[in-house]
Amino acid sequence: MQRKLAAQLAIQSGLEVVSFEHFDCLVFERSETLKMLSPHSRRMLGGRPQDRRVEGDLIVIFKEDLERLRPPSKRFKFGDFVTFMPTANFPSTIAGSAIVEGEVDQDFLGKIHELLKALPDSKAEWISKFGEDFFSRTPTDRCVATVRYLRARE
Template identity: 65%
Template sequence: MQRRLTTQLANQSGLEVISFQHCDCLVFSRGETLKMFAPHSKRVLGGTAQDRIVTGDLLVIFDADLEPLRSPSKRFKFANFATYAPIANFPSTAESSMIIEGVVDEHFFRQIHDLLAALPVSKSEWNAKFGPDFFTRTMIDRCVETVKYLRKGD
């Protein structure tokens, strides 16, 4: 279901999809970092089974940390990632995240793009913004710092 939703959103938005072992992601930016969104849907509280919204995680991985799975698979794995942030931390995205007749509001994609664009693009920029010890912190601590940083601009 997650992979199907990602393909549906990619077809609507024209974004590239990258497949990992456990999920597919929409790629918003490529470079030293890959800035991606791993979508999934959930049922709207009080709605019917067909009433769904898109939620998911912002995910930033350094390109050097991508490893292709064994051939013939076209999927990748990663041992580490720079950071992630559930979009549930940004309530403004909820308004445009409703899936209506298989389509999500274009504003939703712009909001995800803007959040990811606000994040650094290189390891040196990450260190400058978040401190030289950022990548030695736990994943949860990095997530918390990322959310705090993005909320300042939200």
């Protein structure tokens, strides 16, 4: 189901899909970092079972941490991530997230892109924005710091 949704959103948006061991991601930016959304659908509160919306996780990894699984697999894995944030942390992503006839509003994808674009592209930029100790923090602490940073920009 998750891979199918990622494929549908990729067709709608023209974005690249990267397949990992257990999920697929839409790639919004590719530089020293890959800025991605791992989408999944959730039933809409108060709606019918078929009424669904997209939410997911914003994932940022360094390109150098991307590793292909053994052939013949076309999937990847990564050892560590820079940050990982559920979209539920950003109320602006809720508008337009309803899946209507297999598609979401372009505004939803635009909001996701704005959030990811606001994040640094290089390791030096991450350290400059978030401090020398950023990469030694726990994943949860890195998530909290990046969510605060992005919320201040919304």
